[in-house]
Amino acid sequence: GNRLGRRGEAARAPWAALARSGQGVPWCSVSLSNAGMAGRAHEVLALVEQLVQNVVVDRAGLPAARRAQATDRLVSYSMSLLGSRMSAFPPSDLALGETLARKLARAHGIDAPVLQLHELLALLRAGSDDPEAEGALAHEHRLAALHLLAELAGSGRASADGAVGAAAAVVAVGFGRTATGRAGEAGAEGGGRFGLERGFALPPNSLSLGEAEVSAVLAQRFEAVVNSPSAHAEAQANGGRLTGRAAPFVGSIWRAAAHESVAESELVRSTLFAMQAISSKHIRFASAQEQVVCMLEPSLPAATRTLIGRLCELGVLYAKCERFVGGRGGTQPSGLEDISENGGSGEGGFVRQALCAAMRNELDDYFRLLSLLDAERLGVARAAESAGGGNGRGTLTLRKLMLWAHEPRLRLQMMCTLVDQSEGVRGGALANSLGLCAQHGDSLVRSYVGRFCAQAGAPLLRMLQEWLSHGSAQDQHSEFFIEARRLGATSNGAEAEALWHSTFALRTPMLPTYISAALATRVLQIGKSVRLLRECAPPAERGWVASRLRRAPELRWGDAQGLEVFVETSSEAIHPRIKTLLVAEHGLLDHLRALRGFLLLGQGDFVQLLMDALIDELGRPATELHRHSLLAVVDGAVRASTAAVEHSSDALARLDIHLRAEPMEDGWSAFSLTYSLGDSPVAAVVTAESLRAYRRLFCFLWRLKRAEHLLAGVWKKHTTALRLFRELHSSPPMRALQRLRHELLAFVHNTQHYAMAEVLEVHWSELQEAVHKAKDVDSLCKAHAHFLASVGDEGLHLEETSFTEPVHKITQIAIEFADLQQRLYDALLERDAERRAERERAQRNTKAGRWATLGNDGGELRAISAEFEAHIEELRLGFYTQFDRFFNTVSRHPSQQLSFLAARLDFNGFHAARHDNDGGADGTHAGWTGGLGDESPVM
Numbered sequence: 001g002n003r004l005g006r007r008g009e010a011a012r013a014p015w016a017a018l019a020r021s022g023q024g025v026p027w028c029s030v031s032l033s034n035a036g037m038a039g040r041a042h043e044v045l046a047l048v049e050q051l052v053q054n055v056v057v058d059r060a061g062l063p064a065a066r067r068a069q070a071t072d073r074l075v076s077y078s079m080s081l082l083g084s085r086m087s088a089f090p091p092s093d094l095a096l097g098e099t100l101a102r103k104l105a106r107a108h109g110i111d112a113p114v115l116q117l118h119e120l121l122a123l124l125r126a127g128s129d130d131p132e133a134e135g136a137l138a139h140e141h142r143l144a145a146l147h148l149l150a151e152l153a154g155s156g157r158a159s160a161d162g163a164v165g166a167a168a169a170v171v172a173v174g175f176g177r178t179a180t181g182r183a184g185e186a187g188a189e190g191g192g193r194f195g196l197e198r199g200f201a202l203p204p205n206s207l208s209l210g211e212a213e214v215s216a217v218l219a220q221r222f223e224a225v226v227n228s229p230s231a232h233a234e235a236q237a238n239g240g241r242l243t244g245r246a247a248p249f250v251g252s253i254w255r256a257a258a259h260e261s262v263a264e265s266e267l268v269r270s271t272l273f274a275m276q277a278i279s280s281k282h283i284r285f286a287s288a289q290e291q292v293v294c295m296l297e298p299s300l301p302a303a304t305r306t307l308i309g310r311l312c313e314l315g316v317l318y319a320k321c322e323r324f325v326g327g328r329g330g331t332q333p334s335g336l337e338d339i340s341e342n343g344g345s346g347e348g349g350f351v352r353q354a355l356c357a358a359m360r361n362e363l364d365d366y367f368r369l370l371s372l373l374d375a376e377r378l379g380v381a382r383a384a385e386s387a388g389g390g391n392g393r394g395t396l397t398l399r400k401l402m403l404w405a406h407e408p409r410l411r412l413q414m415m416c417t418l419v420d421q422s423e424g425v426r427g428g429a430l431a432n433s434l435g436l437c438a439q440h441g442d443s444l445v446r447s448y449v450g451r452f453c454a455q456a457g458a459p460l461l462r463m464l465q466e467w468l469s470h471g472s473a474q475d476q477h478s479e480f481f482i483e484a485r486r487l488g489a490t491s492n493g494a495e496a497e498a499l500w501h502s503t504f505a506l507r508t509p510m511l512p513t514y515i516s517a518a519l520a521t522r523v524l525q526i527g528k529s530v531r532l533l534r535e536c537a538p539p540a541e542r543g544w545v546a547s548r549l550r551r552a553p554e555l556r557w558g559d560a561q562g563l564e565v566f567v568e569t570s571s572e573a574i575h576p577r578i579k580t581l582l583v584a585e586h587g588l589l590d591h592l593r594a595l596r597g598f599l600l601l602g603q604g605d606f607v608q609l610l611m612d613a614l615i616d617e618l619g620r621p622a623t624e625l626h627r628h629s630l631l632a633v634v635d636g637a638v639r640a641s642t643a644a645v646e647h648s649s650d651a652l653a654r655l656d657i658h659l660r661a662e663p664m665e666d667g668w669s670a671f672s673l674t675y676s677l678g679d680s681p682v683a684a685v686v687t688a689e690s691l692r693a694y695r696r697l698f699c700f701l702w703r704l705k706r707a708e709h710l711l712a713g714v715w716k717k718h719t720t721a722l723r724l725f726r727e728l729h730s731s732p733p734m735r736a737l738q739r740l741r742h743e744l745l746a747f748v749h750n751t752q753h754y755a756m757a758e759v760l761e762v763h764w765s766e767l768q769e770a771v772h773k774a775k776d777v778d779s780l781c782k783a784h785a786h787f788l789a790s791v792g793d794e795g796l797h798l799e800e801t802s803f804t805e806p807v808h809k810i811t812q813i814a815i816e817f818a819d820l821q822q823r824l825y826d827a828l829l830e831r832d833a834e835r836r837a838e839r840e841r842a843q844r845n846t847k848a849g850r851w852a853t854l855g856n857d858g859g860e861l862r863a864i865s866a867e868f869e870a871h872i873e874e875l876r877l878g879f880y881t882q883f884d885r886f887f888n889t890v891s892r893h894p895s896q897q898l899s900f901l902a903a904r905l906d907f908n909g910f911h912a913a914r915h916d917n918d919g920g921a922d923g924t925h926a927g928w929t930g931g932l933g934d935e936s937p938v939m
Helices: 002-020 037-060 064-082 093-111 114-129 139-155 160-175 182-189 209-221 229-237 244-249 264-274 302-328 350-386 398-404 406-421 427-438 443-456 458-470 493-501 517-536 544-549 560-585 588-599 604-613 627-640 649-653 688-724 726-730 732-773 777-795 801-847 857-892 896-905 910-917
Strands: 283-288 291-296 482-484 504-506 655-659 671-675
Touching: 037 064, 093 114, 093 139, 114 139, 264 283, 264 302, 264 350, 264 398, 283 302, 291 302, 302 350, 302 398, 302 406, 350 398, 350 406, 350 427, 350 443, 350 458, 398 406, 406 427, 406 443, 427 443, 427 458, 443 458, 458 517, 458 560, 482 517, 493 517, 493 777, 504 517, 517 560, 517 777, 560 588, 560 777, 588 649, 588 671, 588 688, 588 732, 604 627, 604 688, 627 655, 649 655, 671 688, 688 732, 688 777, 688 801, 732 777, 732 801, 732 857, 732 896, 801 857, 857 896, 857 910
Parallel strands: none
Antiparallel strands: 283 291, 482 504, 655 671
């Protein structure tokens, strides 16, 4: 304890000498005369050198070679402390002693010499209380010394060089000394480690005469560093703050001769303008690289600049929001240069405009707050002036302004976040981006951002309400999640079809996140149903939907459950009415029955009459067909059949024909029946694509029916020929013809039975049941589409060439066979006519008493048979080849329906056994032995 006491007394001696000499450290209040200011300032520097030499260098035991360098660095460091802006010390030495004790406890733990510190502080206070004691310090000097010790204790003890290197490199410039090596590096790295950037600087008018003198000397020494053009340019580029090694000295050196103190009331006024991004004398705003920057006057105290800089952050945030809100042609912050229009233009859509309106309301509230603050500033200032105060400072200080600005700063920050999120998006996507910002853990943030989401989503809610109530989508900027395309027709069936299938569609990027894809599909369906009701229902019912929906709950943005309730209420009102309109009033099932009877050949008597009547017409090339003549034939077949009474007049009037004008096609290939729905809303279910599918099915079934009709005609002619020529019963070629006809007819009958009974009838029953169970138009469309897909793709496999190609070739063989049989029949009729003529001639000769001879009929018939024998053999081999291909396809196909067809074609198991044994399909297998006299397994 005695050793520490003596060491403390030795340490106090230089400070007491400084006090007796009439000088002091810059933060002490010492009275000096005006004479010899510059000389006494230099004496302060000499005293600092003496203090460093006596207290540090001599007692450190440094070698003589290092003393000069250490002295220079320590003096530079001490002078930097004297000219720095260390934080204000506490009002009492007791509080400062407690601060030092806490620092010792944190640094050394339980071994901290806290008790010794209190003893030394007591000795220091005892010496200060006795002015006559040697080395006594005045009260204010004691506080300054303790404050210096506290700052040094907080600076750390890294190394001898690091302890003095924090400011040595910069201060050496002012003194003209050299500080190289690690000292300069430490000065660049440790400039902010000693509390030099914290706290408040004393204003110039509070400095004593000696302090002002020292400051003037230091200002002259550091003029090259602080007042250089490069330093000020760096300050402007960094928002009023110097960087690098000169930063700690900005604002810490008061140029008493060049600058006067700025009243706080003036700074408050400038700050209020700065909070609106308006430039003033001490604060400048500008735009750089599409960002707003704020520059402060470098001569202001650093603490003041820090406080104002935090308040100017509101101006930067406000400028960003104002640029977004007012960019569509409104005002922009008056203090900014080069701020371009952005984000708020009317071209961004209604959602963006609604967001801008919500932000404008928030900015108006912000303006009202600033107006109240400015009114308070002006009111208090005027009251003070009228009362005779005359200083005009008022009670609104920068610190009070900081407290008032806390909540507006948070609001502006959240608004700027919304501005960032809204870049590059619009409509529903913009609302979704705002919704992501609302998903926050803080309830205040969630509530605040939720208000913006609700106001921005209001245009989308109006569009949604209009869509659900009236089926219209007034979306000028493509923001709604339902896209409306242009209608290609206005007054025919194409309108109903386009209305349901192509006019409206979902725009997925604009779909709000709280609306699921399934719910969006239901919303789309309800709007289309309402639109279809408006277009097709009687005029008296066009306002029926809106009246029914008045009882539905009100829609709110983000309320998925409320939207589901609204959709459910709308569905219960609309879907039964639209189904009644289509099925009962416009006869959907009647039209489907007509399509099945005419285009799917379900009306048997009509098909037979039409086939008989079109034999002569369709036998010509397609280019020679006439539409009016074919329509007359079709109308005659309808009137002659039971279709005239089984179908409604509206359905019969819609039956039409379709001709493909292909130059190389014959009439049979070019002709097909079609069905015109005209302006009926049934076109929403039976679309143009569906009618093309019906025509494709008609062509397939029509070809089978034609082959059946031709083979039936061949049988009639073959029976007539056998009756005329009984000797043909034993003719092998005729037996081959008869067997081939049976085989072709068996194939056509089985295939046609499979198509009509096992495919069409089954799926037609399913379609009728699905129509009765359907609840909306989409269900009807799906049921009808499923019917066509089941018949064409799953039943008849029209998309598989392995199924359709053999059928097409076999029917072509049947057509060629019928033509060959017709030529053979014509040859036999011609021979029969010749034989009749010979018999009449023989009878006349006999009656005349002359010899009469008859020709050799057997030889002539054999000649005729030989003429057609090669063609018959060619057709037979072609049929067997295609039949094997077809049977191989249907017998191995995974479809269960085709397995029934394979069982019909191979009822006795012959073809299956042949394929298992050989797998050949060339018509020359032992089972298909050549020769016109062989028996056929199909027989």
